[in-house]
Amino acid sequence: MASKTKKLGLVSLALCIGLSLNINVNAATPHKKSNFFRYNGGISKTDILLRKKLRFHDVKSVEKPAPQDPAMVELGQSLFFDKELSGRRNIDCETCHSPFLGSADGQSQSRAQGAIGLGPSRRQNGDERFDFLPRNALSLWNRGVPGWDVMFWDGRLSGNAQEGFISPAGDDTPQNFTNALGAFSAFPITPDEEMRGFPGQLDVFGQPNELGDLTDEDFVEIWDLITARIVNNEGYDELLDAAFPGVEQKDLDIADLSNAMGAFMTEAFTALDSPFDRYLAGDNSAMSDSAKRGALLFYGRANCAACHSGGLQTDFEFHNIAAPQVGTGRGDAAPLDLGRGAITGNPSENFQFRTPSLRNIELEGPYMHNGAFDELEDAIRHHLDPFTSLATYDASQIEFELAGIFQNDPQTLETILSTLDPELVVYGRPLNDNEIKDLMSFMSALTDPASLNLFEIIPTSVASGLPLAD
Ligand code: HEC
Ligand code: HEC
The missing domain is CATH 1.10.760.10 (Cytochrome c-like domain)
Structure with missing residues (x-):
């Protein structure tokens, strides 16, 4: 595929140089070789220099991700915007990866648990326990393209379906992810200050948070409990059956849900028409x-x-x-x-x-x-x-x-x-x-x-029935 793209790129480059050459070469006397560099048609001197530099640096058109399964995208969209994925049902992926804020949150470091509001106006909620996330929220543009195998600012998650995945979960890292982006989605759920919630805190309905007393390292328990929340939520029945036809819902695991979020993010945030x-x-x-x-x-x-x-x-x-x-x-x-x-x-x-x-x-x-x-x-x-x-x-x-x-x-x-x-x-x-x-x-x-207006990726509701707004 890569070599095909390369050939196509070269052919179109040759075509476009050829076309403008025709204009000039025809006008030039054949022996004056220096005229070769005096294009005044479709290609300027800057273009010649720049195309040479791009070739030297091997910069080619980016290979687009394969088309995503629409049923996976639809499930992933609901999960991405659904606060049901967080311990206290108060925060979702979109809180920090907003379509209005370049798929990030416009803050130098993210305010997560214990805060309320969107983007730069997000603030501590009363006197609730609140810690900043230690880093600036990464954007999600093009994370689904083939070859994007390294995640996080420090690369602590990496891999692909062929060679396997390495993550902070060590030996507990599931290996049935589609790609590194799919794998990623399992991780924002685990830290207490991010989506899981601190011990003793109730959820937005005043009910206990069954994830609150675990630690950030209890990956498997956290993932099982979150998967159970989604699978046991009637609102998700149809979406799950459509995305995983023939699979019993009780056999689904966190990698399946993560892959769906990966499919959604790939569909929503691939931005290769600049x-x-x-x-x-x-x-x-x-x-x-x-x-x-x-x-x-x-x-x-x-x-x-x-x-x-x-x-x-x-x-x-x-x-x-x-x-x-x-x-x-x-x-x-x-x-x-x-x-x-x-x-x-x-x-x-x-x-x-x-x-x-x-x-x-x-x-x-x-x-x-x-x-x-x-x-x-x-x-x-x-x-x-x-x-x-x-x-x-x-x-x-x-x-x-x-x-x-x-x-x-x-x-x-x-x-x-x-x-x-x-x-x-x-x-x-x-x-x-x-x-x-x-x-x-x-x-x-x-x-x-196209990334300047992402209204159409925002659902009108999510399957759990929780509110979209903060
Ligand atoms: C030695 C490698 C290196 C070179 C050379 C380099 N960068 Fe960077 N650039 C980085 C790294 C690494 C970061 C992130 C650093 C951090 O967050 O601490 C970065 C960050 C950035 C950012 C901020 C991106 C973001 O998402 O926050 C921009 C913009 C940027 N570079 C543009 C440039 C431009 C323009 C040049 C040339 C003038 C350049 N860089 C040269 C490595 C490099
Ligand atoms: C409270 C804010 C917050 C929430 C909620 C959140 N993220 Fe993030 N996200 C971040 C921050 C901060 C980083 C960078 C962390 C780092 O590199 O250490 C990040 C990084 C990422 C990356 C890595 C991108 C890359 O270039 O490596 C992906 C993918 C991602 N988040 C997806 C998600 C998904 C999916 C969810 C929901 C399940 C989610 N995030 C929830 C703040 C958040």
Whole structure:
């Protein structure tokens, strides 16, 4: 399939160069070879340079996911928006992955259990126990494309149906997931501060939460109880029978439900019709001149593609770009967040995070693993000069309860900067403001216009009958 896509890409590229060549070559005297580079038809000098760079970096059209089973998508849609999946029936996936907020939640770190409201206006609910999630909510764009095998900012879940899955559940990781996205959906349910709820707290109807007294590590028990909730809910009968024809509902497990959510997310959040996609498919008029100049920088002097490589602008690897260490931090190292290093235990990987895909990036701020930057331009400028960025960082741009929690003592900064990724370079002179504008135009060219309005993915109701609103 990949080689077929490649051939098609090359054919359309050859066709489009051929077409514009015809115009020029016919007009040119045959022996003047230099005319070869003077296209004034469908392809400009910028296009020639950019297409050469894209070929050099092996950037090709992204392979679309296979069509999803409509019955799985319908079940997954209901589950994604259904608070029945959370211990206290008070929070659903969409709370943090909103169609209105770039499939994330617009907060630097997510407010989960004990909070109420949507997006940036979500606040602690009275005096209920409330902890921030340790990270910025990731977006869900294109997570279902073939090859997206690494999940979370630190890659602690990975794998595919052929090679198997690795996850925080260790040996308890089910292996009957369709793909890493399907596997992922089983995990937001387990942490107490995220969807499960704290001990002793009642659900929204004043009833006990049967998940509340478990621990985050009781994966199997949590998954069985959540599956039982869905299977025992009459509202789900039809959806389950349609999605799993011939399967007894009592034989369903969490992987089946997760796969359905994966199918829904794939259907809802695949976003591969941006100007950049159309340019890759051969349409030279799809991107503005400024976006093309930005792309030339991205794939050239600014070296962005050293990490943000391939059609999705990620190498799926981990790098330390010395993002400001603000907010709660995560795990034993809090208030620091060691990222990949905390998963592998290898100090040389401390402060590394998975290179984010930049698709639809302008829709999903704040940016970085902890939402350190409110503005996309600031996130980009950070890469260009991390030293100055850390020295001048304004920690009031994160959630107000966390504002000012910035680990910027000289010793910590030195430690973080000591393993800064060497690929973080700009060749030649520093970028000027116009060049940064061009880079921003290129970021805009990565937005799929269809993602600007996702009203149609929101159901009118969910199968359990719980309210959609918070
Ligand atoms: C309270 C907020 C919250 C809720 C509820 C929530 N998520 Fe997330 N989600 C996050 C955060 C934060 C991350 C990043 C965590 C990390 O990397 O450590 C994330 C990451 C993800 C990712 C990984 C994307 C990637 O690029 O690796 C997927 C997929 C996802 N969530 C799907 C879901 C699904 C499905 C549900 C419901 C079952 C859900 N989320 C519920 C906040 C939330
Ligand atoms: C050395 C690898 C590397 C290079 C080179 C690099 N980036 Fe990044 N980029 C990353 C990593 C890793 C992160 C996430 C860091 C974190 O959250 O702590 C990131 C974050 C970002 C973000 C924020 C994304 C989000 O979802 O929060 C943007 C935008 C971005 N990079 C754009 C660029 C641009 C534009 C360039 C070139 C000027 C560039 N990057 C160069 C690795 C790199």
